[in-house]
Amino acid sequence: MNNTLTTEDHSRDAAHLTHIYPVVSRRARGVSVGINLNPNNACNWACAYCQVPDLQLGAAPPIDLDLLETELRGFLAQVTTDEWMELHAPPEARRINDIAFSGNGEPTTARDFDRIVQRVLAVRAKFPAMATTKTVLITxxxxxxxxxxxxxLRRMAEANGEVWFKIDSATREGRRAINGTDAPLQRASANLRAAASACRTLVQTCVFGRDGQTPSEAELDAYVAFLQKEIEQETPLKGVLLYGLARPSLQPGAERLHRLDDEWIQGLAARIEQATGLPVEAHA
Known part of the structure; x- marks a missing residue:
């Protein structure tokens, strides 16, 4: 695999395995052990900022649970050693922060998702060094x-689990332009409540500029109002993860997107905190 991991490179083949890959995450501030349930590069959404090459519309393929378990057990045996960390991770990130269901598409489209979670947690339990490590679903x-x-999700909740639930826009037009989906916001709201009731859940939001413009005030107002409504309805959210573009998109129209500066993102974070009372972690 590559000698040194960086926040700019989230290659899914870094470990030359089918389902397991390591990354250094800005949000995790350490090494994240990724679980890729979509090696076919298929997703049911098509986000404008997605870094997956050759992305196609679809779902996760059938998963060989024995292969996934073997790969994870072998990789954890390596990554939990000081030698691996010294060779592959920068000094500031030499810790395992989480095991994350992420990868090259929507992981919950795997039809055996609950059985996969059960297998992953069973492997994790065999490594004492992983006892306090989070299990994260990025979805x-x-x-x-x-x-x-x-x-x-309920199984994850029993093992220090956390859900990062994507809400990039709270308007029909924004969800179509950013996420390539026409799924109604009402469904997103209902699913957010379901996830948050099953497992510790944070809203995850990517912000970026397009065609030289920052997100409109109408978009920002709708987004903040959505979060306020969830709080009023007592959706048990634990916070917001707000982040910008760290790596270039590999989707059509990528040249139209640009990073927002830290001051803009921190300003939005303060606005969200003031309006909702939720803690916000922000990364430009």
Whole structure:
């Protein structure tokens, strides 16, 4: 694998495995052990900022649970050593922060998601160094109403689990332009409540500029109002993860997107905190 991991390179083949890959995450501030359930590069959304090459519309393929378990066990045996950290991680990131269901598409489209979670947690339990490590699901939330997904989330909740639930826009036009989906916001709201009721959940939001413009006030107002409504409805959210573009998009129209500066993002974070009372972690 590559000798030194960086926040700018989240290559899924860094470990030359089918389902397991390590990254250094800005949000994790350490090494994240990624679990890729979409090696076919298929997703049910098409986000404008996605870094997956050759992205296609679809779902995760059938997962060989034995292969995934073997890869994870072998990789954790390496990554939990000082030697691996010294060779592959920068000094400021020589710690395992989490095991994250992420990868090259929406992980909850895997039809055996609950069984996969069970296998992953069983492997994790065999490594004492992982006892306090988080298990994270990074998701667009579109499948959070499915019974097998909720079963997986409840299992995660028993093992220091956390859901990062994508809400990039609270308007129909914004969700179509940013996420390539026409799924109604009402469904996102219901799924957010379902996820948050099953497992500790944070809203995850990517912000960026397009065609030289920052997000409109109408978009920002709708987004903040959405969060306020969730708080009023007592959705048990734990916070917001706000982040900008760290790596270039590999999707059509990528040349139209640009990073927002830290001052703008921190300003939005303060606005969200003031309006909702939720803690916001922001990364430009």
């Amino acid at each position: 667009n939330g579109s499948q959070a109403h499915q019974p097998h997904v909720l079963r997986g």
